[in-house]
Amino acid sequence: MAVPGLSRQAAAERLEQYGPNCLPKPARLSFIRLFILQFKSAFIYVLLAAFIACLLLGQILNAIFIFAVLMLNAIIGTVQEYSAQQAADALSKMVPSQTKVIRDGHPKMVDSLSLVPGDYILLSNGDRIGADIKIEKHNQFKVDESALTGESVAVNKTDLAFAGTLVTHGRAEGEVIATGARTQIGQIADLVRQGGSAKPPLMQRIERFTLIIAIATLIIIALIFGLTLLRGADLSQVFLLGVALAVSAIPEGLPAAITVALAIGMKRMSQANVIVRKLVAVESLGSCTYIASDKTGTLTVNEMTISQISLLSGERYHVAGTGLTPTGLVHKHGHGVPVSTARDPELHRLALTGVLANEAHLSFEAKQSHGDQMHADGDGVDLAFLALGYKLNLEMDKAKQPPQEQLFAYESENQFSASINQIEGRSVISVKGAVEKLLTMCQLDAQQTQAVLDETHWLARHGYRVLALASGEVSDPHHPLADLDFLGLVAMSDPLREDAIEAVALCQQAQIKVAMITGDHPVTALALARQLKLANDQDGVITGEQLTQVQQQSLAEFDHLIASHRVFARVQPRQKMEITESLIRQGEFVAMTGDGVNDAPALKHAHVGIAMGLKGTDVARESADLVLTDDRFSSIVKGIIEGRIVYNNIRKVIYLLISTGAAELLLFILSVLFAQPIPLFPLQILWLNLVTNGVQDVALAFEPGEGHEIDQPPRRPSEPIFDRLMLERLIVSALWMGIVAFGLFSLVLAIGSSENDARNLTLMLMVLFENVHALNSRSERNSLLRMPVLSNPLLLFGIILAQGIHIGASYTPGLSQALGISPIGLGQWLMLLSAASTLLFIDEYHKRLWRQQHKPKVRQATADRQLE
Known part of the structure; x- marks a missing residue:
């Protein structure tokens, strides 16, 4: 009787022919590639144009500073994205490291990477199968195929067994028929790689926002450029003014601030047992309108x-x-x-x-x-x-x-x-x-x-x-x-997790629809659905077979069934993808959970794919945006809250930067209209935007939640960053800062002071305006007086540091000359502080008017916070 298995030489030849027994790793962007991608932004293009203009004008110092800004933003973004990518790589674990095979007629443990077609494998209880095999002998052989099929109950295997599945009982022997990408797992992984995912809503909003700002900036520059040329101004001065306008309008610190805000959210999420594989997914989770969740192990404990x-x-x-x-x-x-x-x-x-x-x-x-x-x-x-x-x-x-x-x-x-x-x-x-x-x-x-x-x-x-x-x-x-x-x-x-009922209720409070998808019997699904308040009777449960029948008849009716049910039983793996596609067609922003290889296509196709860290497969984790380290549904809810906090903080940072930038732009426009000199040089504006304001906007990204994030409805992906209230506040604050700054600049010139003195005082006033406005930006609706002073100590530190940096620079030889600034007296500083403080009263008055106009909504939000 022939001895099964291969010789070492035959195995080596087949390894050369078929390659190692592993799934192809998804392509990772190199550090250099990530760095280059940071320059794909309308803001960056405008700054590059300003950089080139400075070089042509011989403004080397301004050019160096703009170049430093570009490099700093690119490096921060690259490091954060590369770190997230490395964290994702650390999650990956090769399935079995060792497998028992027959080589040269004798049992031998070999590295699973070296398995080849024709190898003869010996399997026993507890082994994870390393390749697809044809079973030759078996004795009470049972396998857990949940990684492939989603079914949590072990099944008897007598014919074929597949890579990635787990032996739970008995013994078997068999011949390897497929390895690596040719296995069932490999074919699903290939389908995942071919699929794509939608662009995150934050990226959509930021791209629209930056494009609008860039176009508006170029139009204003063109108008001012033409006006100054008609007045017969020197061409070099006109170009310098154009550069100054571009620098003032572009929020140079925004990319870095957004990256920092996302990184903070990523760290907070990790503390809530949510590992972020893609940085923008931090905010995406907060935008979800629909969560399609696995039952086993996520809503339940996955233990009979x-x-x-x-x-x-x-x-x-x-x-x-x-x-x-x-x-x-x-x-x-x-x-x-x-x-x-x-x-x-x-x-x-x-x-x-x-x-x-x-x-x-x-x-x-x-x-x-x-x-x-x-x-x-x-x-x-x-x-x-x-x-x-x-x-x-x-x-x-x-x-x-x-x-x-x-x-x-x-x-x-x-x-x-x-x-x-x-x-x-x-x-x-x-x-x-x-x-x-x-x-x-x-x-x-x-x-x-x-x-x-x-x-x-x-x-x-x-x-x-x-x-x-x-x-x-x-x-x-x-x-x-x-x-x-x-x-x-x-x-x-398999009972519900103790925190699952409360977590689902919180999602419903947040106006997020929750659906349970399972391969279990409809009766079992209904029993759990009643506890979760997802369905009351059997009519609330739809089976995979019913979905197939309707889908063959009418796609519209299929979409209607998906929209009208929250419990899906006896669902086949492929139907998860079909459910996801239907929800996306209907305008939902979908988060899909999964742990098995069969879930990977749906995870990849959903707006936010959430894989299980404890019991999930490598293919599922590679396909997901987020990984739950504790496999609990309640961790998703914590992640949603953190995602909403992150988005709110990004809006606060944008409001701070755009309103101060608009004030600078208004200052220039008024100076041109009233034939005044350039109020601030490009280098001074960069100092203002990136150094003094940059310290504060990063600190603002550390703001904690205001306590009512779970009561906010999900945001539509098409929703702009600026809503009506934010736009009103921006206009009011920018007008006030710009007019007061122009008034100061004109007054100092009118009393006979030099242009440098006027710029020095105007720059200090703008720094103080930024300090005050950072406090205004802490809440869109709530009064600053009602917010805990020390809830974000970093912001207070940032304000003091920003002021200290500017004052310190005015006393530093070389730097003070480059910036065109000098120390001012205490009396002048107090006068400027008084002028800047008026912005606090202006903003508080506007918030109060808004609250009076929206009393019912404000009262409801207050009541919700008290209940919490």
Whole structure:
């Protein structure tokens, strides 16, 4: 008989032919490529034009400063995006590192990367399959294929087994038929790479915004340029004025400030167990209007838990606790006192039967620093019975001690598992399995049988998976599965996470639609949906089969079904993608969760793909924008709140920069209209925009939430950055700053002071205006007087630092000459501070008027914050 497997030489030749057994890594942008991409912006183009103009005019110092601004923005953006990319790479883990194969006729552990078609693999419980194989031999072989199919229940495999799936029971041998990109996982990964994803809403808004600002700036420059030329001004002065106008209108610090705001959000999200793979996804999550969530492991704990026990005598018991943790009391229905097996022999016998007819292992090791550490191995149903034994205080070591004479492993064809053990000199068989199957092994009268079936149907309607237990002394070794004592029923489920109900409710409060997608039976899905308040009856649940039937008839009707349902049961992997496409067609901004390879296309296609970090596959994580390190739905809600805070802070930064930039532009326009000299040189404006204001706008990005982010409706991707209120505030503040600054500049010139003195005082006034306006920018609606002073200490530090930098520069030789500034007296500084402080009163008065005009909305928001 030929020995299966390959020789080392044949394996090496095939490795050369087929390549290593790994999925092609998605292309990563190099540091240089990321750096070059930072220059794709309308703002950058205008600054590049200003840089070239300065070089042509011989304004080398101005050119150097503009060049430094361009480089600084590019470096900050590149470093942040590269860091996010590196964090994503760190999440990737190769599936099995070692696989047992037959090489040169002998079993050998090899690196899974070296597997090739023709290799003969030996698999046992706990192995993760490294390639697609054709099964040649098998013994009670079961595989968890949830990574591929989404089904959480292990299945018997007798023909083919696929890469990335996990052996949960038995043994098998087989020949490798596909590796790497040619495996089922590889084909799905290739489909993912071919797909695309929509541009994030923040990028859409920023691109529209920068284009509008750039076009408006060029139009203003052209008008001023023509006007000054008509007046007969020197051409070099006209160009210098154009550069100054461009520099004043462009918020040079904006790219860096946005990057910093996103990076802060990224760090806060990581603290909330959300890892950001793509920086702009920080804000995208806050824009979601629809979350399509997996059930298993995200909304539920992904651990089978026994929740109800019904004895043949009619007694019912409720089992508390979720998952495999040993905590959770057992109460008799209608009684508040916990029960124990010592006082209830029937319950003891049922629990012991579940422990003996069991192939799993569950133990807990005491750890001083982190509590008990759990060690679990085996089928989920078997583990649930062991957890029940712990909850009922069975002496588990003794319970497993009776010598085992024979084991009947679970087979789907048989629908039961059993164990014969020696107990006190007797051969006792313990059986658990399908209710109908065990009824044939027991002697029950018609009334008892009907009672069992009625109880089974009642439990099933409530979404439970129901198993029966029976035991008895073996009187005939040839027919051990006969004349058994029917003990009762256990109802088990994968229960909801403790925080899932509250998290879904918070999403609904935030006007975000939530849907549950599962491969489970509609009855099971409905039971969970009722708890989550996603559906009230079976009409609220739609199955994958129903969706297929309707989709073949009418796409419009298919979209209507998707829009009108929040619970999708018996859904096939491909249908997740179809659901996502339907929602996008209907204008939803979709976040999709998933953990399996089968989820990857939908994750890639959704606006925000969210993968599971604990139980997710590499392909799913590579396809996602965000990764949950704890696999909890509640972490998505935390991420939504952080995403909204980030967007609000970006708007605050934009408001600060654009309003001060508009004030500078107005200052220049008034100077040209009234035939005054250039009020500020380009270098002074860059100093103003990037150094003094730059310190503050970065600090403003650290603002905490104002407490009502969850009450805000989701933003439409088409929604502009500037709403009516923000535009009103910008116009009022820019007009006030620009007019006051021009008045000061003209007054200083009128009393006979030099142009340099006038620019020096005007520059200091603008710095003080920026200091005051940074405080105004902390809230769009709320009065500054009602905001905690120290809720953002970095902003106060930034304001002091900005003022200190400017004053320090005026005393620094070389720098003061380059900037054209000099120290001013305390009296002058106090006068300028008084003038700048008027902006605070102007903005507070405008906010008050707005609140009076929108009293109902403001009161509602205040009431919501008080409830929180």
